[in-house]
Amino acid sequence: MEEKNSLLNAKERSDHRLRKDRQFSYIYKKGKRKSTDNFTLYYIESKFNNYRIGYSISKKQGKAVKRNLLKRRLKEIVRTNNLPVKKFNFVLFARDGASELDFKQLESQVKNLFQKFYKEEKIEKSL
RNA sequence: UCAGUUAUGCAGACAAUCGCAUCGCAAGAUGAGGAAAGUCCGAGCAUCUAGAGAACAUGGUGCAGGCUAACGGCCUGUGGGGGCGACCCUAAGGAUAGUGCAACAGAAAUAAACCGCCAAAUUUUUGGUAAGGAUGGAAAGGUGGUGUAAGAGACCACCGAAAAGCUGGAGACAGCUUUUGCUCUGUAAACCCCACCUGAUGCAAGGAGAGAGGCAUUUGCGCGUUCUCUCGCGCCUCUUUAGCCGCUUGAGUUUGCAGGCAACUGCAAAACUAGAUAGAUGAUUGUCAAAUACAGAACUCGGCUUACAGCAUAACUGAUUGU
RNA sequence: GCGAGCGUGGCGGAAUGGCAGACGCGCUUGUUUAAGGGGCAAGUGGGAAACCGUGUGGGUUCGACUCCCACCGCUCGCA
Numbered sequence: 001m002e003e004k005n006s007l008l009n010a011k012e013r014s015d016h017r018l019r020k021d022r023q024f025s026y027i028y029k030k031g032k033r034k035s036t037d038n039f040t041l042y043y044i045e046s047k048f049n050n051y052r053i054g055y056s057i058s059k060k061q062g063k064a065v066k067r068n069l070l071k072r073r074l075k076e077i078v079r080t081n082n083l084p085v086k087k088f089n090f091v092l093f094a095r096d097g098a099s100e101l102d103f104k105q106l107e108s109q110v111k112n113l114f115q116k117f118y119k120e121e122k123i124e125k126s127l
Numbered sequence: 128u129c130a131g132u133u134a135u136g137c138a139g140a141c142a143a144u145c146g147c148a149u150c151g152c153a154a155g156a157u158g159a160g161g162a163a164a165g166u167c168c169g170a171g172c173a174u175c176u177a178g179a180g181a182a183c184a185u186g187g188u189g190c191a192g193g194c195u196a197a198c199g200g201c202c203u204g205u206g207g208g209g210g211c212g213a214c215c216c217u218a219a220g221g222a223u224a225g226u227g228c229a230a231c232a233g234a235a236a237u238a239a240a241c242c243g244c245c246a247a248a249u250u251u252u253u254g255g256u257a258a259g260g261a262u263g264g265a266a267a268g269g270u271g272g273u274g275u276a277a278g279a280g281a282c283c284a285c286c287g288a289a290a291a292g293c294u295g296g297a298g299a300c301a302g303c304u305u306u307u308g309c310u311c312u313g314u315a316a317a318c319c320c321c322a323c324c325u326g327a328u329g330c331a332a333g334g335a336g337a338g339a340g341g342c343a344u345u346u347g348c349g350c351g352u353u354c355u356c357u358c359g360c361g362c363c364u365c366u367u368u369a370g371c372c373g374c375u376u377g378a379g380u381u382u383g384c385a386g387g388c389a390a391c392u393g394c395a396a397a398a399c400u401a402g403a404u405a406g407a408u409g410a411u412u413g414u415c416a417a418a419u420a421c422a423g424a425a426c427u428c429g430g431c432u433u434a435c436a437g438c439a440u441a442a443c444u445g446a447u448u449g450u
Numbered sequence: 451g452c453g454a455g456c457g458u459g460g461c462g463g464a465a466u467g468g469c470a471g472a473c474g475c476g477c478u479u480g481u482u483u484a485a486g487g488g489g490c491a492a493g494u495g496g497g498a499a500a501c502c503g504u505g506u507g508g509g510u511u512c513g514a515c516u517c518c519c520a521c522c523g524c525u526c527g528c529a
Contacts, residue, residue: 019405022368054405063164064423072147072409079146080410103410 018054018089027054027091034116036109038098041117042091053078053090061099070099070106077107083114085123 018024031044046052055074057067074092077083084090092110101109118125 017405021405024405056405065421068406068423069409071405072407076146076410107410 016050016052016084018052018091023052023089024054024056024091027089031089031091032120034113034120036113036116038095038101039109039113040093040095041113042093043117044089046087046089049086051084051086051088051090053084053092055092055094057094057098060096061094066099070094073103073106074110077103077110081107081111083110085118085125 018027027042027044031042033040033042035041055071057070059067061067061070074094078092098106117123
């Protein structure tokens with residue numbers, strides 16, 4: 001099993017990222033979702049013993065610098081708190097106003113969002 | 128000291144922990160901008176089956192000379208405009224090559240008599256008159272005089288305009304002289320004329336590789352159109368979502384010397400390492416007076432335009448006070 | 451990244467360089483009706499006024515929605 005996974009993920013990088021448009025559309029269409037004021041989390045179960053996450057930030061959020069900064073901060077928050085769970089795929093969608101928040105506000109909102117997800121799926125995980 | 132003009136520079140640094148991208152066996156090394164932006168111009172490069180010349184078409188540029196690979200850029204000047212000044216702004220060829228347009232107002236808009244003035248007749252007419260009024264963005268050069276019935280470049284002085292000549296300058300143009308009639312409204316960011324330039328499409332180009340279909344045996348095809356010349360080739364259409372190449376060292380940068388008023392050029396030396404593809408720089412803490420503006424490479428250069436916190440430096444101008 | 455187009459009342463959408471807002475929809479008032487709907491008539495950019503108004507700022511012109519330049523916003527195409 002371990003071997004099979006490593007084979008399947010041979011081309012994947014170590015950062016557990018979703019990158020293909022097809023994967024995004026699939027999760028938007030088939031997945032469940034949870035929301036806070038500025039974010040929506042789409043998620044779906046996966047058959048692999050792994051997780052992957054994608055970030056979506058529309059052009060309405062601002063110019064390139066603002067969008068890049070927001071995405072970096074989201075990636076940092078997800079990484080340091082070890083939020084995602086294996087056997088799931090996620091899309092973290094930033095809604096209007098998200099780029100105006102500072103790092104601490106972002107962190108509390110994203111944590112909140114994942115807690116909602118844990119509760120729904122009955123996953124035991126403490127932050 | 129106050130007010131101002133011009134030019135230039137910086138665009139956080141260092142340390143610690145965790146994390147990202149490229150290269151590398153590894154250790155490790157390197158890792159966004161002055162505008163990377165807008166995509167407004169000019170090129171390289173690639174493809175359209177190759178190239179040269181002429182004419183036309185299309186689009187563009189527009190004071191002169193120079194710089195440049197090139198430009199609609201830059202420099203030095205000329206004319207015009209603004210400022211006491213340092214200095215700044217300027218799409219600035221041609222309106223006697225032709226055509227078009229100029230609403231409303233006004234008597235009349237490129238051609239004149241509405242009011243007024245003068246004369247004659249005489250009770251509402253005729254003739255003269257562009258000085259004055261009124262309209263307009265624009266009304267037949269302007270001001271003052273002579274003159275006259277009243278007037279008028281009809282004549283005179285000064286200013287202005289046009290043409291010709293001479294002088295200076297590389298030239299744009301400037302200065303001077305003479306003559307002319309003051310005959311000649313504005314608009315070319317209206318068509319246009321003149322001079323010069325100009326094939327199209329953009330790395331989502333395209334290439335390698337892979338695949339499918341159609342036409343056909345000497346006609347056909349080959350960069351907007353036509354013609355001339357030299358040539359070439361079986362032709363046409365479509366797919367390729369993943370990956371590979373294109374993908375970074377260049378008309379480049381810095382320093383020194385030399386030439387040039389300058390833009391810039393020549394020579395010598397030195398250093399050079401972003402190349403991603405859901406697209407790499409973040410989080411936390413400490414120190415510096417503070418770290419905060421505009422903002423993120425996407426084939427590559429040269430410009431232009433626009434955005435911009437906090438400063439720093441140099442030269443110059445005007446005013447005031449003191450010596 | 452590259453390319454193309456658009457911007458005028460509340461909405462759609464006209465307007466040779468010459469009174470901005472034709473025309474349609476909507477809205478308001480009056481009238482008709484027992485009432486509503488419908489019909490008919492009038493009005494409808496902002497402002498007390500001066501005046502300002504065609505995305506914004508300049509320019510050309512006597513005069514600009516229209517021509518030129520720069521910027522802003524929106525839409526579409528190219529995988």
